[in-house]
Amino acid sequence: MTSIKLKLKESDVQQLKKVAKSFNNEPGELINVLHKAQEIFGYLPAEVQEVVAQELNVSVAKVYGVVTFYSFFTMLPRGRYPISICTGTACYVRGAEKVLDEFKRLLKVPVGETTPDGKFSITCLRCVGACGLAPVVMVGDKTYGRVTTDGVKDILKEYEDVE
Amino acid sequence: MHMLVCGGTGCRASASDMLYENLSKEVQEQGLQEDVQVVTTGCFGFCEKGPIVKVIPDNTFYVSVEPGDAREIVAEHAVKGRRVERLLYVDPVNKEQIADSKGMGFYKKQIRIALRNCGLIDPENIDEYLAADGYEAMGKVLSELSPEEATQEMIDSGLRGRGGGGFPTGIKWQIASKVPADQKYVVCNADEGDPGAFMDRSILEGDPHSVLEAMVINGYCIGATKGLIYIRAEYPLAINRLKIAIKQAREYGLLGKDILGSGFDFDVEIRYGAGAFVCGEETALIHSMEGERGEPTFKPPFPAQSGYLGKPTNVNNVETFANVPVIYNKGAKWFASIGTEKSKGTKVFALAGKINNVGLIEVPMGITLREVIFEIGGGIKDGKKFRAVQTGGPSGGCLTEKHLDTPIDFDNLLAVGSMMGSGGMIVMDEDDCMVSVAKFYLDFTVEESCGKCSPCRVGNKRLYELLDKITKGQANKEDLDNLRNLSMVIRDTSLCGLGQTSPNPVLSTMDNFMEEYLSHVEDQRCPAGSCKELIRYEIIPENCVGCTACARNCPVNCISGERKQLHTIDQSLCIKCNACLEKCKFNAVAII
DSSP: OOOOOOOSOHHHHHHHHHHHHHTTTOGGGHHHHHHHHHHHHSSOOHHHHHHHHHHHTOOHHHHHHHHHHSTTOOSSOOOSEEEEEEOSHHHHHTTHHHHHHHHHHHHTOOTTOBOTTSSEEEEEESOOSOGGGOSOEEETTEEEOSOOHHHHHHHHHHTTSOO | OEEEEEOSHHHHTTTHHHHHHHHHHHHHHTTOTTTOEEEEESOOSOGGGOSOEEEETTTEEEOSOOGGGHHHIIIIIIIIOOOOGGGBEEOTTTOOEEOBGGGSHHHHTOOOSTTTTTTTSOTTOHHHHHHTTTTHHHHHHHHHOOHHHHHHHHHHHTOBOTTTTOOBHHHHHHHHHHSOOSOOEEEEEEOOOSTTOOHHHHHHHHOHHHHHHHHHHHHHHHTOOEEEEEEETTOHHHHHHHHHHHHHHHHTTSSBSSGGGSSOOBEEEEEEEOSOGGGGSHHHHHHHHTTSOOOOOOSSSOTTTSOGGGSOEEEEEHHHHHHHHHHHHHOHHHHHTSBOSSSBSEEEEEEEESBSSOEEEEEETTOBHHIIIIIISOSBGGGOOEEEEEESGGGSEEEEGGGTTSBOSHHHHHHTTOOOTTOEEEEEETTOOHHHHHHHHHHHHHHHOOSSSHIIIIIHHHHHHHHHHHHTTOOOHHHHHHHHHHHHHHHHHOSSHHHHHTTHHHHHHHHHOHHHHHHHHHSOOOTTSOOGGGOOEEEOTTTOOOOOHHHHHOTTOOEEOOTTSOOEEOTTTOOOOSHHHHHOSSSOEEEO
């Protein structure tokens, strides 16, 4: 555990150490530490997991086990505009699958991946609880309700000129 | 005058926060601050027509209100005392305008106990909760009742756990109270992972103090001084409101040391889930709070004996807790007078799917599915035919026409092959293929299985593959037998509730919709017209006018035909995206 290949900047490592310390370097706080780490870095690459393991004095395998167990944690960077399609039951029976297919077709990436320019990523999530608006799509924090297959290109268009 | 604006997640998604700002601004501009108070509340339940604005004291119920409507509401309603007619709810059946929510079919049969304050009080203001009898039950329990007496009251009420299992809450408390330990814990399970159920989130967003109050009472009964709320990180609004509530309760001395001078200490902390359905299972939840993978362990020992950090722990779900204060305020006898013989009180359901009134409802146990779907829910969307209703989420089953008059309670739902679950209720119409629905749930289970025991990890995957084969028309009758047998094995041999109930969607659809399975297998036909591999799109020559709408909208250009001429679909290129059928105004595209 002594020889971490430092791809992370020293300042990043320090920041992670601070996070771990704020939870008293308690192994039982692993999930809370990972939540914070993901908030900072946007995702949890192996290097981040190694630092967390070292700081909480648990094995890297354990950290990896926890990261991969929970769907909220991701080891891949998300797009600048992460698209999440709700595939809860209410959205499913109101056509979420067709909406998802349309996003995949237009962006030419499968679920879980990011477009080559790093702009959009597609993920599915289970129920945001806005079932009255089914099917629901979220882009970042913004919620789109009653999305139709036709509406998909309009949603993407909103982000065309923002950069 | 009060203007209550829904601030639930659903209405927020339709810009209710901007609506609130606009209303406040208008009230200021008109100089009405003294007379009109604009308040953000929790969910009203009628999500179908959100955002909702309710004006009291005259109980006017405005639906589908947009931020731009603020000026008119203030100018007309607040200044001139005239209702804005165009924003009133119109009954879909008799087309009558209904101004007072009490007259709406959606609310008529509801009894709101757990949701009593949702849509009525500002969840971010403890004074409003206090004004609504808040923390009165806690005060009464701490000053007048012994822990034994308070637990007995809970047993007498007959309240059963609302998270799915339906275990008697009072008995659970009694078991935990009898285990001697230096430290015990009260845990609130707010890891609502059931897709299509959002009652716990709505309660936490609309009335967080009721849960905190109940946790203190629970702590007093079992002798715990620490409470933990395990909540999904995907619920940012609920987390935020909980944090505010905890802070306010501490400031008022309602949490912390020596609560209300009773000598009893109790405090609450929040723990975050990270998206794993299995963490709704109490042993898995406890492991997750300890920073581990959320894998369940065999019971016994039950959490009441050895739970969080090995200490006796009582786990109840949000909705269960929300019922608790009312039981002490109004008495166990009153609570037990509502509901059926073995299921007391009410149940909150998240009504969704192909139904007119999507929303959150609370109804007395014993109400029939027919009343819920056709009276409260306003019937099936677009005048289609009712097909099935799914209760209990991935652990439940699909019920059909013949079950519509079954009184809903824990035992009746189990008897007909489904379960109460956390209260998701998804309505399906004639266009929904029941085999695909079963496949949808299995897809969910496969993804959410924690992988610890092989019946669940491997078995559900095989179930999914069999269902996939059926929906592609590649299965034979032997596969149907295998499907049923394997379902039974998984049910009988899985470690935890997730695996034990995961075959329910398969078994219940096989029991109730066998003819649909047979059509897929014997005729390679999907009667609902939804399985892509088993359908094809055709143009009906007598209806086609040659408007070219289908050809222009086909994403793969597989429709050919000149203007005003009959069009044809090239089946070898068709991706079955449904675009042509949606675009055709002449009913000239059909699914065969």
